[in-house]
Amino acid sequence: MELRQIQYFIAVAEELHFGRAAERLHIGQPAVSQQVRRLERELRTQLFDRSSRAVTLTPAGRALLPEGRELLKALDCFVAKAERLATRNEAAFRVGISSALGQRLDDFLDALPDPGSGTRFEFQTLDAHTRLEEVRAGRLDAAFIRGVENAPGLRFLTLWCDPLVVALPVVHPLAERDRLDLVDLAGLPLRIASRSENPVLFDTVVAACRKAGFEPALGPPFTGLQDTLAEIGAGAAGWTLMYPTAAGMVSSRRIALRPLNGEPITIRMFLALREDAEPGRLELLTATSAKVRRKVAEENRQLD
Structure with missing residues (x-):
């Protein structure tokens, strides 16, 4: 028949x-x-x-x-x-990323509901502003973005929220502690990207310092995480904050990474895509984002 x-x-x-x-x-x-x-x-x-x-x-x-x-x-x-x-399968899925996603990018790919579908991903490392503009223009299908919760023409799916960790010289007395209080760092210069370069991170950290009772003393200009870590490890006085996903970038035994006591300093990570995203892809990415959120939340609970 x-x-x-x-x-x-x-x-x-x-x-x-x-x-x-x-x-x-x-x-x-x-x-x-x-x-x-x-x-x-x-x-x-x-x-x-x-x-x-x-x-x-x-x-x-x-x-x-x-x-x-x-x-x-x-x-x-x-x-x-x-x-x-x-x-x-024929079309690549174009995604904008930052340089400090680390294992979280693996978590996202692992969480895709249909990893065997043959979907091919292309990643572009761009600054946050450019990522959003490329998604809005349709040249990227989605982008990982921190701290920005809304923008015209775009939809934001929550991915994760990791507590920032302190990086300081391993020879500093504070490095002997397992955890730090933010106020303990008041006497050290803060090495951080300027507000014009990263307004979300700058405002979040400065607001946390003020809440802890001090105005951070800004150190020399921030020229990049790797350069800053190298200078701190070489003996320059100062501290900085890192996303846990970037911890793998620290290979120097001269740098100590320490979590903070009390209320964590966090910046939420989102996946940005166009409001008119194709329904099938929107459904897939929504399910993937929910799975990533559950995984990261469980990991953070285990660390507490």
Whole structure:
């Protein structure tokens, strides 16, 4: 039995005329009659009554017509889904990232509901402002972004919220402690990106210091995390804050990383995408984001 035989049967059943059915199917009438006869032989039942000038359905034909329509509907769904998957597989998913995602990027990829779908990812490391503009312009499909919760034309999915950790010289007396109080760092210069370079991080850290009762003394200009860590490790007085995901970048035994007591300093990570994102991808990314949130929350609970 072939699906085309079911298709021919339904066309004749709906037209009740072999000639009109053939026109509808864009094939010759003999082919339609031949395949319907073959179907009847294979089913061992007559589907049409051809005893008069009019073609009518037999009781068996009327009973099988709804199931035949369901078969063709299922075929249409099958083909449509295959086409969607093919389109998704052929197109790369373009994502903007920062340089300090670390294992969290792995967590995101692991959380994808359908890792075997063949979706190919392309990542671009860009500054936060450029990431958002590229998503808005459609040149990126999504972007990881910290601290920005809304922007025109964009939708934000919450991913995780990690507490920042303190990096300071391992020779400093404070490094002997397992955890630090933020106020203990009041006497050390803070090495941090300027507000013009990273307003979210700068404002969050300065606000936390003021809440702890002191105004941070800003150190030399921040030229990048690796350079700053190298200078601190070489003996320059100062401290900085790092995302836990960037801890793997610290290879120097001269740097100590310490968590903070009390209320953590956190900056939420989001996945930004266009408001008019394709529904299938939006559904996939929403499910993935929820799974990442649960995983990170569980990890943070275990650390407390």
